[in-house]
Amino acid sequence: MSNSLIDTAPDFNQPIAVLKHCHDRIRKQLQTLQNLLGHLPQHGADTAAQKAAEAVLKYFDTAAPMHHGDEEQDLMPMLQATARGADAALLAAVVPGILADHERMDAEWTILKSQLDKIANGVSTPLSVDDVNRFSEAYAAHMLTEETQIAPMAKRLFTDEQMELLGQAMQRRRGIVPTSAQTLADLRLDYGLASLSEEDVLANPIAQFSKWFDEALNAQVAEANAMSVATVDAEGKPTSRIVLIKQYDERGFTWYTNYDSQKGQQLAVNPNAALLFFWSEVERQVRIEGRVEKTSPEESDKYFYSRPVKSQLAALASKQSAPIGSRAQMEENYEAVAQAQGEQPKRPDYWGGYRLVPERIEFWQGRRSRFHDRIVYVRQPDGTWLKQRLQP
Numbered sequence: 001m002s003n004s005l006i007d008t009a010p011d012f013n014q015p016i017a018v019l020k021h022c023h024d025r026i027r028k029q030l031q032t033l034q035n036l037l038g039h040l041p042q043h044g045a046d047t048a049a050q051k052a053a054e055a056v057l058k059y060f061d062t063a064a065p066m067h068h069g070d071e072e073q074d075l076m077p078m079l080q081a082t083a084r085g086a087d088a089a090l091l092a093a094v095v096p097g098i099l100a101d102h103e104r105m106d107a108e109w110t111i112l113k114s115q116l117d118k119i120a121n122g123v124s125t126p127l128s129v130d131d132v133n134r135f136s137e138a139y140a141a142h143m144l145t146e147e148t149q150i151a152p153m154a155k156r157l158f159t160d161e162q163m164e165l166l167g168q169a170m171q172r173r174r175g176i177v178p179t180s181a182q183t184l185a186d187l188r189l190d191y192g193l194a195s196l197s198e199e200d201v202l203a204n205p206i207a208q209f210s211k212w213f214d215e216a217l218n219a220q221v222a223e224a225n226a227m228s229v230a231t232v233d234a235e236g237k238p239t240s241r242i243v244l245i246k247q248y249d250e251r252g253f254t255w256y257t258n259y260d261s262q263k264g265q266q267l268a269v270n271p272n273a274a275l276l277f278f279w280s281e282v283e284r285q286v287r288i289e290g291r292v293e294k295t296s297p298e299e300s301d302k303y304f305y306s307r308p309v310k311s312q313l314a315a316l317a318s319k320q321s322a323p324i325g326s327r328a329q330m331e332e333n334y335e336a337v338a339q340a341q342g343e344q345p346k347r348p349d350y351w352g353g354y355r356l357v358p359e360r361i362e363f364w365q366g367r368r369s370r371f372h373d374r375i376v377y378v379r380q381p382d383g384t385w386l387k388q389r390l391q392p
């Protein structure tokens with residue numbers, strides 16, 4: 001039970017209150033900056049000024065970035081994945097501005113920091129009124145938007161479980177380990193952001209993939225375009241690795257690589273493969289299975305030449321998946337290729353695209369207590385897709 005007469009920080013089981021508490025601390029630091037502006041002309045970088053500068057530096061170097069991280073990596077993505085209708089429209093209007101504010105405030109902080117560093121070290125240097133005011137005004141407007149638009153929406157929309165997840169993520173960011181020693185086996189997240197029903201999914205699985213992919217991008221899932229590709233060797237032993245998807249359409253899902261690599265050699269013997277996307281921030285997984293074919297040389301050219309020249313050279317300099325003695329040897333190979341090829345390297349025949357032509361695509365949405373939603377599409381001999389719900 002908290003004593004309401006004493007000003008203590010709220011618990012992480014009330015994450016929105018913690019974020020508000022951070023704002024109050026920011027306001028105190030901004031006041032300290034104003035106080036410093038008044039103090040410095042008379043007293044210079046005396047002990048009081050040094051202490052004040054140190055406090056402001058400590059807060060904006062450590063706590064503020066974590067606060068921005070809470071919002072960018074947890075609060076906003078969770079809200080974006082939950083909000084519908086007018087709430088979703090409001091977020092679409094407000095979130096880009098919030099992210100841009102963070103960048104601007106970071107830039108303004110860099111300017112102030114160099115001045116405060118000197119003051120903290122006892123150097124009597126002036127603190128720019130304009131720099132302080134720009135920084136303070138940026139924060140004031142930003143915090144007001146969050147407190148009037150974002151926090152009330154989160155309080156209204158988030159379930160108890162979502163609040164708990166948000167609080168846990170914020171604790172992890174601060175390196176706070178739960179007090180009872182948590183064992184590996186106890187590590188688990190309960191999912192509850194959304195549901196998936198037969199009515200929700202589109203008739204065409206590629207269109208459904210497109211919808212989820214766009215939602216993952218909008219929710220700022222880290223590397224939403226990264227997918228695992230599983231292949232098997234001649235004896236049927238599986239291996240998997242991450243690649244970046246570069247295109248998808250009715251024909252299939254495409255990535256680019258070295259045809260002589262381990263995966264290339266395996267696909268030459270057995271073209272069956274499986275792709276996997278895991279989008280943790282939206283609690284979704286997509287599994288895609290089928291047979292792989294090479295993209296046409298024209299398609300491979302088009303993608304190869306769209307890449308940065310240094311990546312083109314790196315592809316030429318690397319016998320992907322073959323052992324090599326040292327990093328130095330790799331650098332030598334790169335330099336030799338760069339010398340030989342110049343600014344316009346030519347795509348080698350052994351580098352190009354693979355397209356997985358899907359036969360089965362499953363969409364998984366995490367639900368509470370492991371009672372998840374799974375909808376699978378299986379391609380029928382006539383080319384149509386059969387849709388089924390699978391048990392979790």
Ligand SMILES: Cc1cc2nc3c(=O)[nH]c(=O)nc-3n(C[C@H](O)[C@H](O)[C@H](O)COP(=O)(O)O)c2cc1C
Nearest residue numbers: 226241242243244255256257258261262263264321
């Ligand atoms: C995020 C990420 C993206 C990657 N994207 C690609 C890619 O698009 N193409 C590629 O050949 N390797 C990519 N790699 C490297 C592969 O995971 C792998 O190391 C490499 O393709 C060799 O695999 P193999 O020996 O199984 O053929 C990526 C790795 C990571 C972690």
